[in-house]
């Protein structure tokens with residue numbers, strides 16, 4: 001088996017004890033192969049972020065099972081979960097969330113310093129990831145001296161500096177203009193070509209067209225999916241648009 005993520009019968013209910021519980025995820029089955037680049041789409045409130053949070057171990061499912069890289073997360077202690085999160089997951093959000101009083105170098109190095117890595121190893125890793133992402137010249141700057149796109153690249157460096165098995169991104173281009181968004185997606189494609197698995201939430205079909213596969217969530221359930229296969233990016237883009245509009249038409253009926 002070559003899955004990086006394997007989810008069985010996953011449900012998340014918020015406010016379970018109240019009279020109006022929210023069924024954010026309902027019996028989700030989902031798996032993702034190592035090296036895949038998958039997007040999650042769907043309307044607001046569909047459960048996209050909840051699904052990412054359950055996979056990234058920042059939220060606990062009400063029911064069901066999540067396996068990350070072959071490891072059943074349900075059975076792990078909180079210490080083991082922290083270790084697993086550090087070793088396997090890189091997280092990227094809409095905002096880079098850099099610490100403003102640290103340089104870009106120090107921000108990227110930050111997760112490594114928390115786990116007592118040697119200074120030389122930290123330096124090697126920071127330099128290497130900055131070269132890979134093309135921001136070596138920014139390392140001495142502070143976030144306020146950089147553009148939004150540059151800060152997002154630094155946030156991605158921080159997420160991947162420990163060479164995680166999977167990069168999980170929630171609307172990583174949501175704060176960026178179109179040119180910077182495409183640049184970030186080309187970067188994701190290049191990381192994916194180097195072997196990194198990527199799972200990303202986006203509302204934008206153009207951004208989703210960089211992936212291998214798109215799953216569409218509505219009302220906490222996976223309703224549809226499309227795969228790129230041997231389509232051109234343009235053909236795949238139109239298929240994603242069609243999938244989104246088909247669901248919108250169902251809502252209007």
Ligand SMILES: Nc1ncnc2c1ncn2[C@@H]1O[C@H](COP(=O)(O)OP(=O)(O)OP(=O)(O)O)[C@@H](O)[C@H]1O
Nearest residue numbers: 014015022024042043044045046047048049050051
């Ligand atoms: N902490 C919480 N407490 C209670 N309800 C929550 C909580 N987080 C999310 N929800 C509810 O769960 C459902 C799914 O929310 P979620 O944030 O996963 O949707 P989403 O698809 O990511 O939406 P958006 O695209 O607007 O970010 C929504 O009805 C939301 O109101």
